[in-house]
Amino acid sequence: MIKVLMTLIFGSLSLFASAASTGENPDLTMTWVGFACLFIFVVGYYFVAAEEKYTIDKAKPALFIGTFMFILVALYYVLNDLDLNLVHTEANHLILEIAGIFFFLFVAMTYIESLIHMGVFDRLKYNLISKGYTYRKLFWVTGFLAFFISPIADNLTTALILSTVLITIEKTRKDFLVPGAINIVVAANAGGAWSPFGDITTLMAWTAGKGTFTDFLFLFPASIGGYMITAFLLSRFVPNTKPDFDASKEVKPKMAEGAKMVMFLGVFTIFCAVMSHQVLHLPAMWGMMFGLALLKVYSYGLGKKYGKEHFNIFHSMAKIENNTLMFFFGILAAVGALYFIGWLALAAVVYDPEILGPTWANIGVGFLSAIVDNVPVMSAILKANPNMGLDQWMLVTLTAGVGGSLISFGSAAGVGVMGKLHGIYTFGSHMKFAWTVFIGYVVSVSIWYVQYEILGFYHIG
Known part of the structure; x- marks a missing residue:
């Protein structure tokens, strides 16, 4: 520990001296700012982290610190007669980086809200609970x-959709709801880890x-194994008995006209995003925005045929969780400020082979993402940009994704399910079964090690 601290201190001093002599971004870690x-x-x-305790939406403090930190940095440059063009350039680069992911998520959320409006998920929920399955099969x-x-x-x-299914099936039996909620959180996080757009962290690494695109698919064995x-x-x-449900007393929900076409357009939009990024070398959000344009055209046709209120895409946009997007902007701006100041260069020292090395550092990222949140953790790693090969970048993508399941509030999926199953799925109830998640985490990392480090099977070509 002392060795790490000394490395941080002397590393900071050397970076400052280097910056002064080369004219690059000065290191500000040991200054008041x-x-x-x-x-x-x-x-x-x-x-x-304590948004429930203080009843304050997480987007508010995130947006405040993200914007205020850069203002302080710019003020420091003014007071010390430093080159403000450096701040201006960094802010522009940061905006460009955030915007690509911001609009990608915006389009994805619009499609999800459109499918909810057209009754696709209500139909899915009914189909599940009307089959007569046991709790364990569900x-x-x-x-x-x-x-x-x-x-x-x-x-x-x-996670939000399927946790709604859980609470619809059974509202009181915690022996089904708690393991079921943990199962959904773990599955959603693990499933998102092997897709370039299944989680914000994988989307960040991909962009x-x-x-x-295909490199991330090689994480499938580690994700599903864990x-x-x-x-x-x-x-x-989980009990192996059947829940009480009389399908004859429930009205079977119908999907609105055009729902299947919207589902097809959603899949095609993802295809466009992949092609934009991999083939045309455009940002992935370009293909997503093109898919949004197609949805707008189709919504116009539906309005002409069934009336304007049948499907209004702007109503779907209005239901998007803008606080999530604002949180995303704020936290990435804050991490960008820490990078510009020089703190992340110091934090990256743990990737030094003489300290932890990339493998153990990336495994530790999983535990850190459970305590903090995987978005700022991944952002910090990408900003620090340690010298790693494809195998290690895939490891940190895996651990940042599945590691968030170790604690109930370690991922957006976990926080969302806690809200849906308020008083049932809690921090305490999760920790009773946390050992099962930990074992799965160890299995995921072990599969990665065998596949990537022993067999070398992780890349085409």
């Missing part, structure tokens, strides 16, 4: 749906060029 921004980030993130069905839907949609939306172990252990605690 460096310590002030670090303090602001820690305090702000405390309020993000546990497995909802888990597999979460695992395979999240790579296409995203882990948060998937940053750390791997091609999930299956956790699900098997959890299923032992």
Whole structure:
């Protein structure tokens, strides 16, 4: 520990001396603005983590610290007569980076809200609970749906939809609801880890060029292997009896006209995003925005045929969780400020082979993402940009994704399900079964090690 601290201190001093002599971005870690921004980030993130305690939406402190930290940095440059063009350039680069992911998520959320409006998920919910399955079979069905839907949609939306199914099936039996909720969170996070757009962290790594579309697909064995172990252990605690449900008394929901076409357009939009990024070398959001344009055209046709209120795409846009997008902007701006100041260069010292090395550092990222949140953790790693090969970038993508399941509030999916199953799925109830998630995490990393480091099977060509 002392060795790490000494490395940080002397590393900071050497970086400052280097910057002064070369004219590059000066290292500000040991200045008043460096310590002030670090303090602001820690305090702000405390309020993000404790949003339920203080009843304050996490987007508010995130947006405040993200914008305020850069203002402080710019003020420091003014007071010390430094080159403000450096701040201007960094801010522009950061905006460009955030915008690509921001609009990608915006389009994805619009499609999800459109499918909800057209009754697609209501129909799915009814089909599940009317089959006469046992609690244990429903546990497995909802888990597999979460695992395979999240790579296409995203882990948060998937978890919210399927946790609604859980509470519809049974409202009181915690022996089904708690393991079922954990199962959905783990499945959604694991499913999102092997898709470039299944989670924000994988989307960030993909758009940053750390791997091609197919490179992420090689994480499938590690993702599903770890999930299956956790699900098997959890299923032992789920009752094997049938819930009380009379399908004859329930009205079978109908999907609105045009719902199937919207589903097709959603899949085609994802295809366009992949082609834009991999073939045309355009940002992935370009293909997503093209898909949004197609949805707008189709909604116009539906309006002409069935009336304007049948499907209004702007109503779907209005229902998007803008607080999630604002949180995303704020936290990435804050991490960008820490990078510009120089703190992330110091944090990257743990990747030095003489300290932890990339493998153990990336495994540790999983535990860190459970305590903090995988979005700022992945953003910090991408900003620090340690010298790693494709195998290590895929490892950190895996651990940042599945590691968030170790604690109930370690991922957006977990926080969303806690809100849906308020008072049932809690931090305490999750920790009773956390050992099952930990075993699955170890299995995922072990599969990665065998596949990537021993067999070398992780890249085409």
